[in-house]
Amino acid sequence: MSDTSAHSFLSPRIALPFLLTALIWGSTWYVIRGQIDGVSAHWAIAYRFALATPGMFVLARILRKPLAMPGQAHLLALAMGLFQFSGNYTFVYLSEMHLTSGIVALLIGMMMVPNAVFGHFLLGQPVTRGFVGGSAIALSGIALLLVNEAQVAPLEGSVVLGAVMAVIAMLSASFANVIQAGPAGKDVALPSLLGWAMLYGTTIDICLALLLSGAPVFPRDPQFWTGTAYLAFAGSVVTFPLYYALVRQLGAGRAAYNGVLVVVIAMVISTVMEGYHWTALAIAGASLAMVGLVIALRARQAGPPGGDQLPSVPSAARMAASPEA
DSSP states (O other), X not given: OOHHHXXXXXXXXXXXXXXXXXXXXXXXXXXXXXXXXXXXXHHHHHHHHHHHHHHHHHHHHHTTOOOOOOHHHHHHHHHHHXXXXXXXXXXXXXXXXXXXXXXXXXXXXXXXXXXXXXXXXXXXXXXXXXXXXXXXXXXXXXXXXXXXXXXXXXXXXOHXXXXXXXXXXXXXXXXXXXXXXXXXXXXXXHHHHHHHHHHHHHHHHHHHHHXXXXXXXXXXXXXXXHHXXXXXXXXXXXXXXXXXXXXXXXXXXXXXXXXXXXXXXXXXXXXXXXXXXXXXXXXXXHHHHHHHHHHHHHHHHHOOSSTTEEOOOOOTTOOSSOOOO
């Protein structure tokens, strides 16, 4: 990596979208809590992406990107819709019924771990030992946070169930991140691919909502629809293209620093808005988690070739692009 690219975070074209994405995604964790009060999580998700989908297609046309895609790209979009815009968000919303938004954000922030595992076994990408060590530190910190959560119990619900749902959400999103790096998606305009993925995901979300929650309920509270619009347009239409562009410009490892900043913002908002109680155990856990995240990300980005890497797994369908971290 050249010196120029190493300092590219100082460039406004990198720094501004990097900060904007982190600020928006850091705030969405708290906004989600207002969407699961008075309406089922399934319908809340369906409403969100029913608004986001046309917005993404409009963005694609504004950017003069073709909406037509080959058949393989549509299969990819369908898989992304299932795992990213349905499975991931379904379990995120359900998890927030049991855990504070900051804790859920921190659990999802560990997505780099399954990203590395999926990338290792599906794409043959190497994993550094430093990455494994940093991930272990971060996981130990999260374990302390969950122990603290169980002791404080700020919400009515099961900490274990909430954690399990957050992990399922993380795995679902991680799988979508890895498969989008394949040949079927690398030559397709991001707004177009995301628009179709959201369309397929919204269709699945509506079917799930009808099956699991019955007829749609339309809340009368304007704040619900304001929050839904914020999640749809700011939290989806604006941020997903920005983030994927950062991945292309910085590489997956460096772009993943965005996730660390998202966690910090989410935890601050949770402290202010949800009254998250910072005990000594919670401080220790958060510190370990953040240190581990940074160590893991830096190791994945700059791990030396050869001895510091775990053996890669050969892949017949090795993919050219790096998965989102």
